[in-house]
Amino acid sequence: MPLGNPTLRQLEQKEDFIDRHIGPDDREIDSMLSFLDMQTLDELVEKAVPNKILSKRPLDFDRCQNESDALAYLREHVARKNKVFKSYIGMGYHGTITPPVIQRNILENPAWYTAYTPYQSEISQGRMEGLLNFQTMVTDLTGMEIANASMLDEGTAAAEAMTMSFSLTRKKLKSHRKFWVMDDLHPQTLEILETRAQPLGIEIVTGNIADFSTDEAYFGLLLQYPGSSGQVRDLTDIIANAQERKMLVTVAADLLSLVLLKPPGEMGADVVVGSAQRFGVPMGFGGPHAAFFATRESFKRNMPGRIVSVSKDVRDKPAYRLALQTREQHIRREKATSNICTSQVLLAVIAGMYAVYHGPEQLHRIARRVHRFAVILAAGLEKLGYQPRNRVFFDTLQIQVTPEQRRDIEARALAAEINFRYIGDETIALSLDETTRREDVGELWTVFSGNADHGLTVPDLFDQVSDQYPAELVRTTSYLTHPVFNTHHSETEMLRYLHALATKDLSLTHSMIPLGSCTMKLNATAEMMPITWPELANIHPFAPADQVEGYKQLIGELEHMLAEITGMTGVSLQPNAGSQGEYAGLLTIRAYHQSRGEGHRNVCIIPSSAHGTNPASAVMAGMKVVVVNCDKNGNIDLEDLNAKAEKHADDLSALMITYPSTHGVFEEGIVDICRVIHEHGGQVYMDGANMNALVGLARPCEIGADVLHLNLHKTFCIPHGGGGPGVGPIAAAEHLAPLLPGHRLRADAFPETQTTAVSAAPWGSSGILPISWAYIAMMGRGGLKKATQVAILNANYIAKKLEPHFPILYRGLNDLIAHECIIDVRPLKASCGIDVEDIAKRLMDFGFHAPTMSWPVAGTLMIEPTESESLAELDRFCDAMICIREEAAEVENGNIPAEESPLKRAPHTMADMVDDSWDRPYSREKGVFPLSWVATNKYWPTVGRIDNAYGDKNLMCSCVPIEEYA
Numbered sequence: 019m020p021l022g023n024p025t026l027r028q029l030e031q032k033e034d035f036i037d038r039h040i041g042p043d044d045r046e047i048d049s050m051l052s053f054l055d056m057q058t059l060d061e062l063v064e065k066a067v068p069n070k071i072l073s074k075r076p077l078d079f080d081r082c083q084n085e086s087d088a089l090a091y092l093r094e095h096v097a098r099k100n101k102v103f104k105s106y107i108g109m110g111y112h113g114t115i116t117p118p119v120i121q122r123n124i125l126e127n128p129a130w131y132t133a134y135t136p137y138q139s140e141i142s143q144g145r146m147e148g149l150l151n152f153q154t155m156v157t158d159l160t161g162m163e164i165a166n167a168s169m170l171d172e173g174t175a176a177a178e179a180m181t182m183s184f185s186l187t188r189k190k191l192k193s194h195r196k197f198w199v200m201d202d203l204h205p206q207t208l209e210i211l212e213t214r215a216q217p218l219g220i221e222i223v224t225g226n227i228a229d230f231s232t233d234e235a236y237f238g239l240l241l242q243y244p245g246s247s248g249q250v251r252d253l254t255d256i257i258a259n260a261q262e263r264k265m266l267v268t269v270a271a272d273l274l275s276l277v278l279l280k281p282p283g284e285m286g287a288d289v290v291v292g293s294a295q296r297f298g299v300p301m302g303f304g305g306p307h308a309a310f311f312a313t314r315e316s317f318k319r320n321m322p323g324r325i326v327s328v329s330k331d332v333r334d335k336p337a338y339r340l341a342l343q344t345r346e347q348h349i350r351r352e353k354a355t356s357n358i359c360t361s362q363v364l365l366a367v368i369a370g371m372y373a374v375y376h377g378p379e380q381l382h383r384i385a386r387r388v389h390r391f392a393v394i395l396a397a398g399l400e401k402l403g404y405q406p407r408n409r410v411f412f413d414t415l416q417i418q419v420t421p422e423q424r425r426d427i428e429a430r431a432l433a434a435e436i437n438f439r440y441i442g443d444e445t446i447a448l449s450l451d452e453t454t455r456r457e458d459v460g461e462l463w464t465v466f467s468g469n470a471d472h473g474l475t476v477p478d479l480f481d482q483v484s485d486q487y488p489a490e491l492v493r494t495t496s497y498l499t500h501p502v503f504n505t506h507h508s509e510t511e512m513l514r515y516l517h518a519l520a521t522k523d524l525s526l527t528h529s530m531i532p533l534g535s536c537t538m539k540l541n542a543t544a545e546m547m548p549i550t551w552p553e554l555a556n557i558h559p560f561a562p563a564d565q566v567e568g569y570k571q572l573i574g575e576l577e578h579m580l581a582e583i584t585g586m587t588g589v590s591l592q593p594n595a596g597s598q599g600e601y602a603g604l605l606t607i608r609a610y611h612q613s614r615g616e617g618h619r620n621v622c623i624i625p626s627s628a629h630g631t632n633p634a635s636a637v638m639a640g641m642k643v644v645v646v647n648c649d650k651n652g653n654i655d656l657e658d659l660n661a662k663a664e665k666h667a668d669d670l671s672a673l674m675i676t677y678p679s680t681h682g683v684f685e686e687g688i689v690d691i692c693r694v695i696h697e698h699g700g701q702v703y704m705d706g707a708n709m710n711a712l713v714g715l716a717r718p719c720e721i722g723a724d725v726l727h728l729n730l731h732k733t734f735c736i737p738h739g740g741g742g743p744g745v746g747p748i749a750a751a752e753h754l755a756p757l758l759p760g761h762r763l764r765a766d767a768f769p770e771t772q773t774t775a776v777s778a779a780p781w782g783s784s785g786i787l788p789i790s791w792a793y794i795a796m797m798g799r800g801g802l803k804k805a806t807q808v809a810i811l812n813a814n815y816i817a818k819k820l821e822p823h824f825p826i827l828y829r830g831l832n833d834l835i836a837h838e839c840i841i842d843v844r845p846l847k848a849s850c851g852i853d854v855e856d857i858a859k860r861l862m863d864f865g866f867h868a869p870t871m872s873w874p875v876a877g878t879l880m881i882e883p884t885e886s887e888s889l890a891e892l893d894r895f896c897d898a899m900i901c902i903r904e905e906a907a908e909v910e911n912g913n914i915p916a917e918e919s920p921l922k923r924a925p926h927t928m929a930d931m932v933d934d935s936w937d938r939p940y941s942r943e944k945g946v947f948p949l950s951w952v953a954t955n956k957y958w959p960t961v962g963r964i965d966n967a968y969g970d971k972n973l974m975c976s977c978v979p980i981e982e983y984a
């Protein structure tokens with residue numbers, strides 16, 4: 019609206035981020051409201067949300083009005099307060115150089131970071147190729163047969179290997195519940211193993227590798243290679259001995275070292291896990307990074323996480339897809355062996371591309387340099403009178419010192435802005451990495467000798483030393499031989515490769531991704547910018563506390579914001595995804611019951627509509643799952659709930675409930691449901707994946723939840739990254755807050771009462787927390803509330819617009835829904851054979867990503883528009899859905915056989931268009947430009963419909979030359 023005669027104040031008014039985050043402007047909001055026969059957003063909330071859950075107290079925190087304000091604050095109060103010292107700490111986190119072409123074109127490129135998990139294969143070929151590169155790199159370097167597409171971190175990957183070994187050995191080794199762990203292991207990995215082992219009744223035994231004996235009844239072993247100390251050992255014999263007794267052996271390995279060292283696969287390992295962080299992913303104060311998990315082909319059905327494989331499309335062209343989906347928790351629920359859902363796709367893609375860009379020769383040079391500098395450093399330190407404790411190493415030395423020496427060296431190191439790892443009073447450990455230069459080695463000698471005139475030079479020593487592995491530890495096999503690792507080495511080639519892959523994928527840069535429960539909202543550029551600032555990116559998770567004052571501030575403020583939003587007392591940012599939050603929250607409940615002498619409480623009630631991670635997490639937390647039914651309106655069957663709560667009153671531990679429900683409805687009974695659980699001695703765990711419908715309106719704590727997780731990668735704007743990273747913090751009420759996860763390596767920051775760690779890093783994926791902080795700060799109390807209101811408005815608008823064409827499955831108060839709606843496609847399937855998959859594939863021709871398919875109800879689509887989508891985009895989506903409904907009517911009317919309809923032949927590719935033998939009963943134009951606006955912004959799926967069954971039958975999970983595949 020033009021300003022008539024503006025005042026100075028009006029002219030000076032700052033641009034407001036709220037207007038940019040929320041899609042519809044006030045005029046559009048008004049027109050949508052009147053379409054729903056309402057006047058105001060408040061009226062909508064009054065009608066849609068049960069009065070008794072609404073919070074009386076508005077949110078209370080300060081606000082930055084726009085991007086410039088937020089970035090200025092983050093620079094001043096966060097980045098500037100961190101001290102970026104050179105890190106030689108190691109422990110699985112190393113300095114690395116993110117190649118700029120990768121940083122800008124993947125990490126900072128919304129075409130990569132705003133994409134969703136590649137469930138819709140035909141529009142996800144780019145990132146699946148990236149993941150296949152990652153899997154190939156991991157299988158090659160570890161010497162294993164098959165690898166998955168990433169894990170959350172090295173510690174949880176090791177824990178998953180332990181539980182996989184446990185379940186695989188059940189038949190042969192029934193009574194064995196002990197897991198043997200080599201003592202030269204990263205301490206954070208050991209802590210996670212202990213956390214995971216306890217509820218499952220697994221006993222962790224640690225020991226020196228020389229003392230390992232197969233006389234004891236272990237079901238599996240975990241070895242580290244090179245050890246946390248840096249020592250490299252030949253593991254062949256211990257692996258063979260253990261396997262003779264049917265034990266399974268996991269090796270936690272350092273990926274870069276495997277370029278030079280004989281890989282664990284060649285030593286016989288059953289599983290190899292580790293972190294790919296040093297392949298171009300900044301340390302970020304602990305994460306996010308991609309961990310990896312590689313194993314034998316024969317264990318593929320038990321392997322955690324997702325796997326990309328090669329199948330073929332309708333034209334017999336090779337095409338990528340997610341393999342073996344039947345293993346996942348979505349399907350196996352309480353029988354699932356892992357709860358991982360969101361993993362670390364973006365980071366895995368980066369690590370894979372690091373290998374693509376460098377190629378085997380450059381990688382070899384990097385590894386050789388790191389190692390040779392370590393050898394030179396060790397030789398120099400010896401000349402200075404220091405004794406390395408380890409003789410065979412890749413990049414890490416442990417130096418023996420006296421307590422006095424330690425004190426002096428530490429002081430000199432800090433003065434030179436250098437961090438080492440200090441182990442007790444008599445050992446200093448240091449790890450070199452890709453960033454180490456000859457000047458750094460000289461500086462290290464100076465720090466150790468206390469004298470810049472130490473007389474040592476790198477070139478002199480270079481001539482005196484050589485690589486020093488015994489022959490049996492030297493890698494002799496080739497790696498990364500596939501063409502993809504040998505072609506894109508110039509920046510031009512790499513840039514085009516990355517761009518070519520990105521354009522194959524549909525992301526938020528093209529159109530809305532209306533995935534119910536996944537909340538694909540705006541990931542604002544300004545929110546993303548700080549994550550690559552060196553003051554945030556290049557910080558080791560175990561850097562001394564006084565160097566991370568900025569992170570402390572950021573974490574403290576974010577915890578406060580999330581506590582205020584949820585009404586809870588304590589917040590833990592440690593869990594790396596929603597699933598990990600569930601697990602951590604349930605452990606908190608478990609610890610609470612134990613603290614009251616009620617440790618026997620182990621029943622977890624879960625509604626049948628729950629997300630698959632819920633029952634999987636409950637089982638991992640040692641609980642017994644009892645399912646409660648839903649009634650025909652999609653609400654929890656209160657009678658069933660009462661009966662089950664009563665029946666299990668003596669051993670009830672928790673209820674896991676999603677609110678608003680997974681059916682997209684504000685269940686009215688929620689307060690009563692929570693009361694019933696409390697009356698029977700249980701605690702209420704709320705799955706907060708749907709918080710986008712509550713923020714600023716209602717607080718879970720006031721509704722009756724005791725602990726909940728939030729998905730910062732849903733509600734709080736961390737991008738999905740094509741399937742991760744995620745952050746799944748938990749917030750707990752006063753009585754549970756002291757039991758939230760702690761971390762032994764940060765005993766200073768966590769009280770002793772806390773539970774042991776669930777993630778490798780004390781604050782999980784700290785590096786991406788600025789995103790959620792910036793979102794909350796820029797929206798403030800008013801913006802967050804309005805965002806929630808508009809999310810509800812957008813969903814109800816779509817529901818009403820689509821209602822004449824598709825039945826809406828569930829509704830709540832006043833026939834309104836929450837922030838998402840489920841449309842029922844089962845009647846169409848019955849009348850003409852068109853199913854959800856056909857609609858999903860046909861939407862691709864319109865340039866849309868399908869809504870959530872067949873969850874939580876089979877044969878339905880769940881649509882969540884979020885507040886970020888404008889009215890025009892909502893209308894385009896509805897037009898596409900209505901057009902699809904008309905195409906289905908053509909089948910219903912018998913005008914066109916189902917098999918011949920554009921719905922079954924979708925998606926349409928360029929190859930289809932140029933095919934001379936086009937013989938379909940509809941025009942080519944109808945195929946690719948079903949509505950006029952599609953032509954102006956056409957997205958082309960690059961492959962036709964993919965054959966899933968073929969892919970599972972002919973499992974191929976690493977890069978294969980296309981000729982060979984055909």
Ligand SMILES: *Cc1c(COP(=O)(O)O)cnc(C)c1O
Nearest residue numbers: 359360535595596597629707744
């Ligand atoms: C996304 C989701 C989860 C799992 O969260 P991740 O971050 O993917 O592990 C759990 N419950 C519900 C309802 C969800 O939508």
